[in-house]
Amino acid sequence: MVLRSNRLRLHVGVSRVHRWLALIIGVQLLLWFASGLIMSVLPIDRVRGEHIVDRASLATLDQGRARAPLDIVLRQVAAPVREVRYRMLAGREVAEVEMADGSVQIHDAETASAIPPVNAAMARAVAVRAYRGKSAPPSVRAVTSASTEYKGVLPAWRIDFPDQDSTRVYIAQNSGRIVAVRNGTWRLYDFFWGLHIMDWKNHEDFNTPWLIGFAGGGLALAIAGSALLYFRWPRKRRRKS
Structure with a gap:
C-alpha cells in the first residue's frame, strides 16, 4: 500500500513538471520545428545566390x-x-x-x-x-x-x-x-535561423543562454514525458490466487 502511494505521488509530481515545461517551452519547440522545416526546404543554392x-x-x-x-x-x-x-x-x-x-x-x-x-x-x-x-x-x-x-x-x-x-x-x-x-531567400532563411538559435539580434551566436536553457528544458520535458509513459503503460493484472 505504501509503495503504491509513493508511486502515485511520484506520478503526480512528474505530471506537473511535464505540464509546466510544456507550457513554458512548447512555443519555442514549435518555432524550432517550423524554422528547421523551412530552412531544410529552401534550396541552399538560392540562399547563397x-x-x-x-x-x-x-x-x-x-x-x-x-x-x-x-x-x-x-x-x-x-x-x-x-x-x-x-x-x-x-x-x-x-x-x-x-x-x-x-x-x-x-x-x-x-x-x-x-x-x-x-x-x-x-x-x-x-x-x-x-x-x-x-x-x-x-x-x-x-x-x-x-x-x-x-x-x-x-x-x-x-x-x-x-x-x-x-x-x-x-x-x-x-x-x-x-x-x-x-537576396530575399537568404533574408528569409536568416530570419528563421535567428529564431532557431534564439539570437534575435545578430543571428550568429549559437551559444546564447536562452538556447542553452531552452534546450535543457526540452531535454527535461522529454525525460518527464518518458517517465509518464512508463507510469501509464497498461500492465496485465495479476490473477488473484
Missing part, C-alpha cells in the same frame, strides 16, 4: 603573356607573405598577395606595382559581370561597418540590383572579390 550571381571568374590567364618575377612582387610588400595568387580582375591580370595577418593587396601582374583599393566603378563592373539575372542598372554604396546582413571583409562595396529578389552583391575593396551575395 548561386543561381543569379556567378562568384567564380571564368576568365583565364594568358599563358603567353610576360609577368613580373615573383621576387619583384614580394619586394613591393613590407609584411611577411603567406600566398601569392595570379588571377583576372575586371579584365586585368593581377597578383593577389595575402599577408601573414590575413590582409590582402593586389599588384599589377606585369609591372608588380601596387594597385589602389577597388573603387566604386570597378566594383560595379565586377558585380555586373557576375550577375546572371535581369535588372535595371544597380546602385553602389560603401560599407564600412558590419551589420546583420553582412559581417565580412571591411571596407567593402555593396552593389544593389533592383530586381524582384532585391539582390545585393558585396565586394571587398582590398581584393575586388565577391565576398557575399544577399
Whole structure:
C-alpha cells in the first residue's frame, strides 16, 4: 500500500513538471520545428545566390603573356607573405598577395606595382559581370561597418540590383572579390535561423543562454514525458490466487 502511494505521488509530481515545461517551452519547440522545416526546404543554392550571381571568374590567364618575377612582387610588400595568387580582375591580370595577418593587396601582374583599393566603378563592373539575372542598372554604396546582413571583409562595396529578389552583391575593396551575395531567400532563411538559435539580434551566436536553457528544458520535458509513459503503460493484472 505504501509503495503504491509513493508511486502515485511520484506520478503526480512528474505530471506537473511535464505540464509546466510544456507550457513554458512548447512555443519555442514549435518555432524550432517550423524554422528547421523551412530552412531544410529552401534550396541552399538560392540562399547563397548561386543561381543569379556567378562568384567564380571564368576568365583565364594568358599563358603567353610576360609577368613580373615573383621576387619583384614580394619586394613591393613590407609584411611577411603567406600566398601569392595570379588571377583576372575586371579584365586585368593581377597578383593577389595575402599577408601573414590575413590582409590582402593586389599588384599589377606585369609591372608588380601596387594597385589602389577597388573603387566604386570597378566594383560595379565586377558585380555586373557576375550577375546572371535581369535588372535595371544597380546602385553602389560603401560599407564600412558590419551589420546583420553582412559581417565580412571591411571596407567593402555593396552593389544593389533592383530586381524582384532585391539582390545585393558585396565586394571587398582590398581584393575586388565577391565576398557575399544577399537576396530575399537568404533574408528569409536568416530570419528563421535567428529564431532557431534564439539570437534575435545578430543571428550568429549559437551559444546564447536562452538556447542553452531552452534546450535543457526540452531535454527535461522529454525525460518527464518518458517517465509518464512508463507510469501509464497498461500492465496485465495479476490473477488473484
